[in-house]
């Protein structure tokens with residue numbers, strides 16, 4: 185008996201990112217950079233943020249600590265392979281020994297990619313997830329990166345993932361490696377005071393989806409054991425550590441998201457949502473997301489001209505959180521039977537009544553999600569974003585390419601299932 189190898193995973197790896205959270209934390213970026221031995225950093229931000237006091241505080245703190253700054257404020261909102269390349273070219277020329285990013289997921293992910301390609305130059309496809317790229321491992325450690333999020337959303341300060349739109353393929357994908365994880369996250373809720381309503385709502389639903397998907401992912405014990413002890417994937421599946429973070433993030437969102445969206449002056453609610461974002465980042469950084477994110481990468485890649493309010497972008501785009509949440513109710517109806525108790529708990533954390541019968545839970549959760557979407561001005565499904573039934577085959581192809589994510593779902597998801605899930609996401613209520 186003791187000689188029989190385990191077929192299934194028995195080991196959980198906990199990766200705890202280093203994070204500072206709280207008001208005033210942004211003023212500590214300079215001393216932290218200096219303590220990491222940095223003398224000259226690339227400061228990544230976007231054009232709108234570059235004009236705000238929050239970024240000025242980061243600059244001041246760095247200068248006061250004697251750290252020289254080379255600034256890049258041309259980050260594209262919802263980055264592409266082209267914009268990642270531009271940022272990498274800047275980083276290569278800037279002769280820096282570290283990175284500071286102050287911005288949303290678009291900014292933090294761009295800094296991760298710039299750090300990677302400036303440290304280990306390679307053809308762009310080299311490190312991109314298979315099958316669109318080669319999925320080659322990152323050869324060694326990257327330069328230190330201090331990530332300071334300004335949206336209450338992605339949790340990118342906690343993850344080893346950088347997401348971009350691969351334009352030639354009309355689909356989003358990413359680069360995933362532990363080496364991409366920032367060395368420190370500085371999370372200061374002061375940043376949220378200038379966030380526009382639609383950005384709070386959309387990035388808040390990204391948080392909700394991270395927590396919901398990680399919590400309902402295939403349990404890590406159902407995955408096969410990796411071929412070598414060092415080949416354990418970043419996305420391990422649902423596990424007790426990420427469950428803890430995700431359930432708490434969902435509770436905070438259920439209690440605070442509506443208030444945070446509608447009242448920019450509600451510091452308490454905005455701070456709670458920002459804390460939920462970091463918690464969910466820790467959760468999904470260890471567990472991984474699944475079908476709604478896989479579908480979202482196809483949706484965002486096939487954008488038909490939608491221009492969201494409040495986003496300072498000069499191109500058509502579906503904000504990430506919106507692209508994810510429009511499919512979440514449809515997916516909840518499909519996945520509920522695989523983990524009814526967990527779906528029931530999520531619905532209750534979002535304000536639904538306890539359901540008695542397992543076969544009602546998917547619907548109850550879908551309705552709870554729809555109610556929150558409606559109350560916060562989210563679009564009523566894919567149709568409201570400009571997609572039509574004839575788009576479904578291309579959406580299916582884009583989502584089916586996200587095998588890393590689909591494999592993390594609690595049920596098997598093939599092309600037929602994806603077609604039904606997209607059809608179910610055309611309208612939410």
Ligand SMILES: NC(=O)c1ccc[n+]([C@@H]2O[C@H](COP(=O)([O-])OP(=O)(O)OC[C@H]3O[C@@H](n4cnc5c(N)ncnc54)[C@H](O)[C@@H]3O)[C@@H](O)[C@H]2O)c1
Nearest residue numbers: 232288289290334335338340343345347375378379496504
């Ligand atoms: N790496 C990861 O783990 C991860 C996880 C989820 C999503 N993402 C990616 O992150 C990107 C989305 O990031 P996001 O939702 O944080 O938004 P974002 O970075 O795209 O920013 C959205 C808009 O808000 C503005 N903005 C940001 N902070 C502001 C502030 N404090 N005040 C005023 N305006 C502000 C920006 O200028 C922009 O116009 C997508 O590309 C998505 O795929 C990455």
Ligand SMILES: [Fe+2]
Nearest residue numbers: 338390394504
């Ligand atoms: Fe996300």
